[in-house]
Amino acid sequence: MEHELWFTAILNKLLNGAVTPLLVKIGQPPADPAHPIPNYVAMEMLVVLVLLVAAIVLHRKLSMESPGKFQQAMEVVVEFTQDLTDEIIGPGARRYVPLIGTLGLYVVLCNLLGLIPTLETPTAHIQATLGCATAAFLYYNYQGIRHHGVVGYLKHLSGPMLLIAWLMFPIEVFSNAFRILSLSVRLYANMLVGDILDSVFTQLVPVFVPCLFGALHIFVSLLQAYIFMLLPAIYISMAVSEEH
Numbered sequence: 001m002e003h004e005l006w007f008t009a010i011l012n013k014l015l016n017g018a019v020t021p022l023l024v025k026i027g028q029p030p031a032d033p034a035h036p037i038p039n040y041v042a043m044e045m046l047v048v049l050v051l052l053v054a055a056i057v058l059h060r061k062l063s064m065e066s067p068g069k070f071q072q073a074m075e076v077v078v079e080f081t082q083d084l085t086d087e088i089i090g091p092g093a094r095r096y097v098p099l100i101g102t103l104g105l106y107v108v109l110c111n112l113l114g115l116i117p118t119l120e121t122p123t124a125h126i127q128a129t130l131g132c133a134t135a136a137f138l139y140y141n142y143q144g145i146r147h148h149g150v151v152g153y154l155k156h157l158s159g160p161m162l163l164i165a166w167l168m169f170p171i172e173v174f175s176n177a178f179r180i181l182s183l184s185v186r187l188y189a190n191m192l193v194g195d196i197l198d199s200v201f202t203q204l205v206p207v208f209v210p211c212l213f214g215a216l217h218i219f220v221s222l223l224q225a226y227i228f229m230l231l232p233a234i235y236i237s238m239a240v241s242e243e244h
Contacts, residue, residue, distance in 0.1 A: 004035060006118055008042035043122035044131075047109045051102075077101060081229065088233040089240070096236055099139055104229040107132060107187065111221030114195055115214060123224075124192040126184060133183035136232040141176070144239030153239075183231060187224050194220050 004012070012019075012035045019036045023029055030036035037045075054070075061068055067075070081101040085093035107123065114121030122128040145153045157176075159168030194217045201213050 002039060005039050005042065005120065007046055008035075008037060008039045011037050011042050011045065039120055040122040040125040040128050043113055043120055044110065044128055046119075047106060047113065047122070050109060051105060077105070084229060085233055088230070089237045092240075096143070096233070100229050100233055100236075103132065103136065103232060104225050107228045108221055108225035111191055111224060112218065114191075114198070115217060121191050121195050123187055124195045126188045129184040129188040129191075130180070132187070132228065133180045136183060136228075136235070137176070137180050140232060140235040140239045143236055147240040156239075179231075179235060183228065187228060190220055190224050 016034055016036055020030055020033045023036055058071060058074055062071060078097070078101060081097050081104065082094060085096050085100060089096060110123045110128065111121060113119050114124065123132075141153075144156065147153075148156050154169075157169055157172040158165035159172075194213075197213050198217055
């Protein structure tokens with residue numbers, strides 16, 4: 001059994017009475033009914049809580065005349081996301097900014113969480129990254145159906161020529177399904193390796209070398225969050241495009 005983090009212990013104490021029966025009901029009984037929530041899920045819940053608190057604080061302190069530093073920082077994030085979507089998706093891109101921006105913030109906070117003592121990186125677990133990838137997959141396919149209609153989207157996946165639709169459609173379906181694996185494994189592998197390196201070098205070498213790996217962890221965290229914004233934006237652009 002994995003070592004239970006302090007935040008996980010709190011959640012299990014508060015929620016095990018509701019979580020355990022739910023898991024049993026859906027046919028996934030936990031190994032330990034008193035501790036049904038694993039660390040990576042607790043860390044994801046912590047990130048969600050941080051984002052919710054930050055959103056509430058930001059909303060209450062919004063100001064046009066004298067914006068605070070936090071508001072200015074969030075405006076930079078919004079402008080960056082807007083520029084990204086405008087460049088990749090084109091007209092109508094702003095409607096996708098909330099999802100892509102939220103994905104970016106969520107992933108970067110999950111990636112960086114392991115740098116805080118007594119916490120760990122949830123994106124170093126494939127279950128967490130698979131959940132994010134599945135959310136992106138469902139979203140861009142929904143937007144494709146919303147834009148083209150069900151029949152139109154199926155035609156969109158069948159290629160520009162009816163003659164080769166029988167070949168293009170299964171290829172496109174497989175390609176779309178493979179994107180879930182590509183998104184999830186890329187993020188998972190990078191963060192898992194980063195966590196392992198941090199752990200090993202923190203125990204074996206003087207302080208300045210772990211600091212270098214900590215800086216590398218931050219760089220990789222930001223880069224992977226950017227990729228997790230970039231690729232869904234590309235997939236949305238392909239899903240809603242008028243030309244295949």
